[in-house]
Amino acid sequence: MVTSTDNLTEQVHIHASNLTLAYGDFIVQKDLDFSIMRGDIFIIMGGSGCGKSTLLRHLIGLSRPARGEILFENVDFCSATELQRKQILLSMGVLFQSGALFSSMTLADNVTLALSLSQTISLNPKEMRELASFKLSLVGLKGFEDYYPYEISGGMRKRAGIARAIALDPRILFFDEPSAGLDPISAKLLDDLILELRNNLGTTIVVVTHELPSIFAIANNSIFLDEETKTIIASGNPNDLLHCSDNEKVRRFLTRGDNPGMDQLSVSHQHPVQPPTTEHNPSMNQS
Numbered sequence: 001m002v003t004s005t006d007n008l009t010e011q012v013h014i015h016a017s018n019l020t021l022a023y024g025d026f027i028v029q030k031d032l033d034f035s036i037m038r039g040d041i042f043i044i045m046g047g048s049g050c051g052k053s054t055l056l057r058h059l060i061g062l063s064r065p066a067r068g069e070i071l072f073e074n075v076d077f078c079s080a081t082e083l084q085r086k087q088i089l090l091s092m093g094v095l096f097q098s099g100a101l102f103s104s105m106t107l108a109d110n111v112t113l114a115l116s117l118s119q120t121i122s123l124n125p126k127e128m129r130e131l132a133s134f135k136l137s138l139v140g141l142k143g144f145e146d147y148y149p150y151e152i153s154g155g156m157r158k159r160a161g162i163a164r165a166i167a168l169d170p171r172i173l174f175f176d177e178p179s180a181g182l183d184p185i186s187a188k189l190l191d192d193l194i195l196e197l198r199n200n201l202g203t204t205i206v207v208v209t210h211e212l213p214s215i216f217a218i219a220n221n222s223i224f225l226d227e228e229t230k231t232i233i234a235s236g237n238p239n240d241l242l243h244c245s246d247n248e249k250v251r252r253f254l255t256r257g258d259n260p261g262m263d264q265l266s267v268s269h270q271h272p273v274q275p276p277t278t279e280h281n282p283s284m285n286q287s
């Protein structure tokens with residue numbers, strides 16, 4: 001018999017418990033407990049230097065926790081077998097903070113890089129090309145297959161990075177500061193794309209960001225890391241935290257240091273997360 005607890009466990013994509021992150025003796029964050037559910041758009045937020053990227057590196061298995069565990073679909077990443085680790089890694093896509101694309105490779109080659117390196121997937125050059133075109137079209141970059149990263153705008157480079165991250169149809173995507181350095185329109189298009197990926201493909205998406213418009217537009221869950229206490233000081237839907245958090249630091253962060261008056265609160269309430277459109281906006285090509 002399947003119990004409601006079983007159902008809940010099935011929905012948990014990542015579960016972190018009692019996690020301590022450190023570089024040698026330097027503890028960055030400690031006592032972290034949180035769950036990321038399937039289909040969540042989960043935001044890791046907090047001030048600069050609090051450890052957001054460090055947490056992301058741990059979640060994708062690049063660093064080992066000093067203490068505690070990270071369960072990936074119920075499998076502990078650290079004690080997983082080689083095969084399990086491989087399966088976990090194949091289920092994730094990552095866009096790093098630097099967004100780094102290989103500058104000497106075309107967008108198509110950047111997108112299919114992971115496939116060329118994969119020992120389990122073998123596609124011929126024509127199939128590779130078709131896959132690259134398809135992934136680039138998903139992010140509004142149809143027709144840009146043969147461009148080099150330096151020939152396109154910053155917003156387009158971010159989207160090409162996302163096309164590369166989704167090349168292997170990941171079940172979970174990690175984005176570190178995806179909209180940093182983008183103008184507000186390009187940042188909004190990127191938010192729409194993130195919502196589309198989640199809503200159309202069911203992908204779980206973990207985003208490190210301190211861009212408030214993005215946080216309020218896309219998140220359904222979040223944690224707030226604090227540099228001073230070195231742990232999570234708030235969690236939940238950021239729109240709820242804005243209204244209900246009893247933590248002054250969190251409220252100040254979410255209101256950019258302003259004291260939120262009732263006007264501001266009600267304006268934010270009038271703009272709930274918009275359902276994504278399935279059509280791609282042709283203007284995305286011009287960001």
Ligand SMILES: Nc1ncnc2c1ncn2[C@@H]1O[C@H](COP(=O)(O)OP(=O)(O)OP(=O)(O)O)[C@@H](O)[C@H]1O
Binds near residue numbers: 023028047048051053
């Ligand atoms: N490889 C490393 N070795 C030692 N310390 C590090 C390393 N990487 C980061 N740190 C330190 O760990 C802390 C957290 O850094 P991290 O990059 O995770 O912060 P962040 O929240 O992502 O910051 P930002 O918002 O500026 O990107 C900082 O004090 C940083 O100096």
Ligand SMILES: [Mg+2]
Binds near residue numbers: 052053097
């Ligand atoms: Mg960072």
